[in-house]
Amino acid sequence: MHKRLVLYLILSVIAFFSNVYGAESEGMPQLNPEFWVSQIFWLILTFGFLFIILSKFILPKISNNLELRKSQILENIETAEKQKIESENKIKEYEALINNSKNEARNYFNEARKKIIQDIDKKREKIEEEINLEIQNAEKEIVELKKSSPEKINKIATETSAQLIKQLIGEEINNSSISAIVEDLSKRNKGKYYDN
């Protein structure tokens, strides 16, 4: 009620002035009050309409859009950060996996090498044992041969010298005396024939 009253008051004041100055139509058209009331009326109407539609319907939508975008961008940033962390974790896992497998491979390699070395060692030991055995046998044989060879040589020498004497002189000499001489000789000359 009050608003209408005030409006009516303003309009009537303006109407009064427009009657007073109505004749002044030359010069600035802005000061010609003929259409002042009409302009005020239409200004209030159009601006009021514009204000109501804008503030009731359009501006809330725009602000909604802006906030929606803001929140979505924030969400996207959040998910991006999450994914970044995830990928970093995955990279760490991957690196750990690679390190593990490298270690495993190294272990396998080391074990295999150890085994092979052990095998080789075992085989070598066996072979060395065999060789040692053979060497011992051979040495024994040599020792035996050494032991038995002077006797045989003595025997041969005795028999040969008996034969020689028999053929040269035609007389048989006692084998035991010849062998005593041979033994005596061989004992004396032992250092000559055998180096040891």
Next chain:
Amino acid sequence: MATNPMHQFNVYRIGPEIKIDQIDISFTNASLFMVISSLIILIIFNLGSVKKNIIPNKIQLLAELSYSFISKMISDTAGSKGKPYFGFIFSLFMFVLFCNMLGMLPYAFTVTSHIIVTFVLAAFIFIGVTVIGFIKHGLGYLKLFVPSGVPIVLLPLIVVIEVISYLSRPISLSVRLFANMMAGHTMMKVFGGFVISLGLVGGWLPLGFSVALTGLEILVAFLQAYVFAILTCIYLNDALNLHH
């Protein structure tokens, strides 16, 4: 007379004469351009708000940039308390801007070049701001006229000056916009008249001026709308956050 530079500001009736209690509220060319600018604003901002694209298209970008521009202007000058008046400031800025800009079209009528239109807007703002100030602060709003730190001897003088400056706000606000619009359009009309009267020989210079003035006037059209809106924000700030 078409060459009269003031002729462009004439208001004439379009259609029948409408009268309520002997008061003439006929539809005029001024009313037509008010309606056109309001409709253009509504169409543009409606188109800019219907889609909800994450990456805005051009018209949506326009609407959203305007929204953030006005929003920032209000929060910079009036603080967070100015938020409820966003709709009004936004409508005011857009209305003045589009009226100014539409006035730049040839043969168009500039609504804001009429003192009565700008004065009604300014008076409404003045009354509204005063009412808001008294509602928010009661009689304490009168402290606005008593700046702090002024010697008591000077106080009567200062209070008188402050009251006069406060009361002259609607006049300065309305005259600034109206005078800028009228002067600019008159200048353009005068230079346009020179182009015709000097003809092919000497008309080129005023034509160049006319072109330059058109650019200047577009700048002024935006600037005055901005000034109108930001002064409204500053007055609102005085009413909302009493500093004195």
